[in-house]
Amino acid sequence: MSNPLADMEKPDVIFCIGTNMTEAHPVAATRLKKALARGAKMIVADPRRIRLAEMADIYLPIRVGSDTALLLGMAHVIVREGLADSEFIATRTEGYDELVEHLQEKTPQWAESITGVPAALIEEAAVLYGSSDKGAIYYTLGITEHICGVENVQSLCNLALLTGNFGREGTGVNPMRGQNNIQGAGDSGALPNNYAGFQPVDDAANQAKFAKAYGREVDLEKGITKVTALDECGDRIFAMLIDGENTVVSDPDQEHCIHALKSLEHLVVIDIFLTETAELADVVLPATSWAETDGNFVNTERRIQRVRKAVEPPGEAKPDWWIIGQIARRMGMSGLDYDSPVPIFNEICELSPIYNGIDWDLAEGGQYQWPIPYRGHPGTPRLHEDEFINGRGKFSFTDYRDPAETIDEAYPLWLTTGRRLESYHTRTQTGRSEGINDLLPEETLEVHPSDAARYGLHDGGWAKMSSRRGAVDVRVQTTRRSPQGTVFASFSFADVPINVLTGSGYDPITQTAELKVCPVHVEPTAEKTPLAAD
Amino acid sequence: MNTTTSDTQTTRTICGYCGVGCSLDLVTRDNRIIAVHPAFDGPANQGALCVKGQFAYDYVHHPDRLTHPLVRNEAGQLQRATWDEALQRAAQGYMDVLQKHGRHAVYGVASGRTPSEANYMMQKFIRVGFGTNQIDNCSRA
Numbered sequence: 001m002s003n004p005l006a007d008m009e010k011p012d013v014i015f016c017i018g019t020n021m022t023e024a025h026p027v028a029a030t031r032l033k034k035a036l037a038r039g040a041k042m043i044v045a046d047p048r049r050i051r052l053a054e055m056a057d058i059y060l061p062i063r064v065g066s067d068t069a070l071l072l073g074m075a076h077v078i079v080r081e082g083l084a085d086s087e088f089i090a091t092r093t094e095g096y097d098e099l100v101e102h103l104q105e106k107t108p109q110w111a112e113s114i115t116g117v118p119a120a121l122i123e124e125a126a127v128l129y130g131s132s133d134k135g136a137i138y139y140t141l142g143i144t145e146h147i148c149g150v151e152n153v154q155s156l157c158n159l160a161l162l163t164g165n166f167g168r169e170g171t172g173v174n175p176m177r178g179q180n181n182i183q184g185a186g187d188s189g190a191l192p193n194n195y196a197g198f199q200p201v202d203d204a205a206n207q208a209k210f211a212k213a214y215g216r217e218v219d220l221e222k223g224i225t226k227v228t229a230l231d232e233c234g235d236r237i238f239a240m241l242i243d244g245e246n247t248v249v250s251d252p253d254q255e256h257c258i259h260a261l262k263s264l265e266h267l268v269v270i271d272i273f274l275t276e277t278a279e280l281a282d283v284v285l286p287a288t289s290w291a292e293t294d295g296n297f298v299n300t301e302r303r304i305q306r307v308r309k310a311v312e313p314p315g316e317a318k319p320d321w322w323i324i325g326q327i328a329r330r331m332g333m334s335g336l337d338y339d340s341p342v343p344i345f346n347e348i349c350e351l352s353p354i355y356n357g358i359d360w361d362l363a364e365g366g367q368y369q370w371p372i373p374y375r376g377h378p379g380t381p382r383l384h385e386d387e388f389i390n391g392r393g394k395f396s397f398t399d400y401r402d403p404a405e406t407i408d409e410a411y412p413l414w415l416t417t418g419r420r421l422e423s424y425h426t427r428t429q430t431g432r433s434e435g436i437n438d439l440l441p442e443e444t445l446e447v448h449p450s451d452a453a454r455y456g457l458h459d460g461g462w463a464k465m466s467s468r469r470g471a472v473d474v475r476v477q478t479t480r481r482s483p484q485g486t487v488f489a490s491f492s493f494a495d496v497p498i499n500v501l502t503g504s505g506y507d508p509i510t511q512t513a514e515l516k517v518c519p520v521h522v523e524p525t526a527e528k529t530p531l532a533a534d
Numbered sequence: 535m536n537t538t539t540s541d542t543q544t545t546r547t548i549c550g551y552c553g554v555g556c557s558l559d560l561v562t563r564d565n566r567i568i569a570v571h572p573a574f575d576g577p578a579n580q581g582a583l584c585v586k587g588q589f590a591y592d593y594v595h596h597p598d599r600l601t602h603p604l605v606r607n608e609a610g611q612l613q614r615a616t617w618d619e620a621l622q623r624a625a626q627g628y629m630d631v632l633q634k635h636g637r638h639a640v641y642g643v644a645s646g647r648t649p650s651e652a653n654y655m656m657q658k659f660i661r662v663g664f665g666t667n668q669i670d671n672c673s674r675a
Binding site: 005006024025026027028030176177178179180181182183184185186187188189190191192193195196201210214215216217218219221222223224225226227229236237238239240241242243244245247250265266268271272273274278279281282283284285286287289290291292293294295296297298299300301303304305306307308309310311312314315316317318319320321323324325326327328330331333334335336338341344345347348366367421422424428429430431432433434435436439510511512513 | 543545546547548549550551552553554555556557560562565566567577578579582583584585586587589590591592593594595596598599600601602603604605606612617620621622623624625626627628629630631634635638639640641642643644645646647648649650651652653654655656657658659660661662663665666667668669670671672673674
């Protein structure tokens with residue numbers, strides 16, 4: 001997030017797009033509720049009439065995968081109505097004149113033809129956001145899990161740059177990160193393009209720095225992404241070490257994923273349960289869980305916070321850092337033989353300019369949000385206050401593209417996927433919590449009543465849902481939360497493996513999978529057919 | 535940061551589910567979590583928790599937890615092994631692939647659920663062990 005969580009209580013106008021915050025980030029959503037109670041206005045764009053949509057002043061029911069068109073249409077209106085912040089544009093941005101040119105034909109009528117949202121409503125939303133003193137944008141995977149995820153984010157940045165909504169309280173462009181430490185994973189250098197602290201690997205100075213720190217020559221070329229690595233298993237990739245990820249259930253195109261992992265010569269999985277992924281491994285190593293671990297998590301507002309061991313692990317389970325260090329030691333590597341997480345965290349701090357100002361002891365209180373460039377620096381709750389990291393904010397000339405697959409006669413419905421309040425990801429944890437299982441015992445496919453009637457489905461009955469990659473049986477729930485023509489399911493339940501269906505395409509820059517869009521066909525089925533794997 | 539009463543302990547930590555990073559106190563007795571208390575001084579949550587953070591902690595003590603290493607035997611089954619056997623097998627497998635297919639053939643997938651220290655170790659294992667950047671985390675899917 002560009003701004004701290006506390007700022008969520010401060011905007012005049014909130015714009016939520018592709019975020020089901022009341023279910024996926026419920027505690028953050030309470031901050032928005034406080035802002036609304038104070039009188040803030042809210043715009044919500046989402047294909048589904050989610051709870052946030054019910055709370056909104058303006059709800060934009062967009063067709064899945066049409067976000068860029070909506071955002072370009074809004075930018076067009078902001079410019080046309082003279083709502084652009086000319087002082088901010090002049091002093092802090094570049095590319096405005098080209099943007100104005102680029103937006104000329106991106107009228108709200110053009111946006112309506114793609115998104116299905118009436119042009120008048122797009123205009124109303126643009127005027128509301130564009131006239132606000134403090135406008136804040138919040139998004140989640142509904143923006144990024146598309147083949148155009150990068151263009152979607154750039155289009156959001158255009159809106160904030162146009163209206164001067166950066167670097168002040170209650171503004172910004174704010175992604176809500178989905179996992180407890182997905183931010184920390186990137187911060188720590190678990191990326192093919194960056195060392196710790198987001199230092200690019202293809203920069204010669206960084207390479208020299210890390211070659212010295214690590215005592216060996218390191219490639220100047222970026223690595224491949226996980227998506228590409230899975231594509232190349234048995235071809236260029238022959239061994240993997242997977243820590244704490246149930247790849248088989250969470251990733252798109254399950255059949256492809258299982259085939260990829262089976263074609264490795266060597267697979268080691270570190271986890272706390274024998275997940276569907278661990279079952280494919282040559283070696284499974286038992287890790288400590290969250291309550292048995294000392295370390296640091298970094299949250300969505302870049303806040304570094306200590307996690308602390310409260311109970312002893314079961315049996316012989318060991319901390320992940322210890323396990324990895326022990327494999328390394330047996331391969332004759334040096335420099336990975338730590339006796340506690342403390343020197344590991346301190347090494348991250350020493351090597352990362354954005355963490356230079358802290359160490360394990362200073363992180364104890366959880367008050368630091370990076371960047372913390374030097375000792376004594378208070379941290380940076382709000383980014384871009386005086387200038388952007390690269391100087392000026394650059395407008396992007398984005399354009400709309402169709403999703404990788406679009407609906408047709410054979411697959412006439414859009415499937416979009418997501419999370420539910422009571423379950424988390426592939427349910428390796430929440431599926432083993434008794435009370436949670438009472439609240440949410442099984443997966444359902446959310447279908448608009450008229451679609452149910454059209455395809456012969458009924459509430460509580462079973463549907464067979466197929467895509468170009470596979471089929472699953474799922475119980476039907478009729479609801480007006482789904483719009484006509486779009487159905488929804490979560491990917492959480494291994495016995496309804498929705499990711500058998502997904503995997504139509506990937507963003508060419510980030511290689512994020514288009515998990516939010518998948519054309520499907522549904523038909524009634526008498527009862528659930530057992531899975532082959534059962 | 536542990537406070538002890540007669541027979542229970544309280545440990546301040548951070549929720550392990552989504553990225554909001556809510557502070558909470560784990561109340562434990564006899565090495566088991568018996569309750570979760572939201573932290574009113576937590577900077578991200580100010581006393582709030584959702585249904586997962588408040589209640590979905592019993593997986594920690596679930597009988598399905600892995601308690602010892604497993605190694606695939608010649609019959610293709612995963613069977614119990616000592617740490618030493620399992621680590622040796624893990625290391626040997628990477629050395630074999632390195633020799634046979636070169637250093638770019640080994641790939642690391644780090645976790646968005648584990649602490650930063652585990653993530654840093656994963657990338658260091660790949661960068662020090664193989665000199666490549668064949669490392670990613672689970673943020674793309």
